[in-house]
Amino acid sequence: MQNREFDIVLWGATGATGCRAADHLARRCGGSGLRLAIGGRNREKLEVTRQSSPDKDSVKAILVGDSHDDAFLRKMTAGTRVVVSTVGPFALHGSALVAACVATGTHYCDLTAEPQWMRAMIDAHQGRARETGARIVHSCGHDSIPSDLGVQFLQEAAMARFGAPCHHIATRVAQMKGAFSGGTAASFVNAMKLRETDPGFEALSLDPYALCPQGERDGPDGPDRMMPLQVTWDPELRAWTKPYFMGPMNAKVVRRSNAIMGYPYGRDFSYEETALTRGGVGGWFAAVRGTVFSRLFLKAMANPSTRAWLQRHVLPKSGEGPDKEVREAGSYEIVLVGKARDRDVLMAKIAGQGDPGVRSTTLMLTEAAICLAEDAENLPVGGGFWTPASAMGPRLRDRVSEHAGLSFEIIDNWRTER
Ligand SMILES: NC(=O)c1ccc[n+]([C@@H]2O[C@H](COP(=O)([O-])OP(=O)(O)OC[C@H]3O[C@@H](n4cnc5c(N)ncnc54)[C@H](OP(=O)(O)O)[C@@H]3O)[C@@H](O)[C@H]2O)c1
Incomplete structure (x- = not known):
């Protein structure tokens, strides 16, 4: 070569x-x-x-x-x-x-x-x-390096600390500032069209192990539902969570990593990815509001006439994306909460500088x-x-930490980190 x-x-x-x-x-x-x-x-x-x-x-x-x-x-x-x-x-x-x-x-x-x-x-x-x-x-x-490398990072730390990997990891998108580009919008539009025309599309979307090799497509996780009307409480982070748009996709990649590496995270490893709001009634309302809004957006994108309207008037076109100021001021943070068998909890924070989408x-x-x-x-x-x-x-x-503005860190307590 x-x-x-x-x-x-x-x-x-x-x-x-x-x-x-x-x-x-x-x-x-x-x-x-x-x-x-x-x-x-x-x-x-x-x-x-x-x-x-x-x-x-x-x-x-x-x-x-x-x-x-x-x-x-x-x-x-x-x-x-x-x-x-x-x-x-x-x-x-x-x-x-x-x-x-x-x-x-x-x-x-x-x-x-x-x-x-x-x-x-x-x-x-x-x-x-x-x-x-x-x-x-x-x-x-951004789909799916922070999730995929983040889980691997947390599992390495779990092996060092507990002598065993975490059997469950929840990734929570704690903060995200930026905008998405025209190509991302076009991919979303194309997925919504495929949903109407490709008979296998829905089944594959729902299958949490769809990217795993044949014969390895089962495990503890249930269907990957895109934007379910679901608000959950995270007891470790003491905050409410709402569905995260790219969660199902990133989860499929993480599960594929585990399978094709020979199950270093265990065959019973389960994974979920949602977005975090905060604690209390305010956090619950924010999670419900975000969930309902995302669900309505998804419904509008699923309907050909509202989708066409959104494409014409709202979504960025091919070649368009956030301007320099937005790209440079953007940032994100995800928190991974891992649970080991004896209920030990280990957390990691992955932070990125620059808007996630571009x-x-x-x-x-x-x-x-x-x-x-x-x-x-x-x-x-x-x-x-x-x-x-x-x-x-x-x-x-190492490379994304040195040259792409990412950081990977084991943390003791999320609340004191905020
Ligand atoms: N994984 C993630 O986190 C993430 C984040 C952002 C974007 N994306 C994905 O990345 C992709 C690009 O996004 P974007 O916003 O950069 O898209 P974009 O601005 O629309 O750019 C698309 C590029 O493809 C070129 N192109 C289109 N048709 C072509 C053809 N037939 N032959 C050769 N080149 C062709 C375009 O060329 P012209 O300039 O000549 O039109 C342009 O360079 C999308 O699929 C998007 O979903 C993923």
């Missing part, structure tokens, strides 16, 4: 996340000598991305082609060691690129949060990826790409479809 022309190709360097990823990659590759190219379908836009880059000399080439052009993608992937993609919705524009990476033995990471598409890609290409050595790692953005996401994505390129000889897995934790684990944790 060393004789390939590029170390990393950033595919989709013109969108809301792609432009930001290009800036970060150019800066990082300039400092480390990695050979970087950027690609997409529009040369003029790609030139603008290169010219506005803080380190434009480290962008060695611009590759122009279409996400549906197999011959072009074959050539592009054969000439690089790692492809990192922001061209989504991935279910619409991502399949040919994954196939090309698998065929040419090229490592790959992306930002998808579309479990149906991930399942389809695994089923179609897992065997061949093992043969060619291509490491394919989906969901390397800035933090693109920093994490580019660190994943650099990890696949620089740590290729030292990763614990060969070719195949992996999760962030199973493919890169602590190496990626």
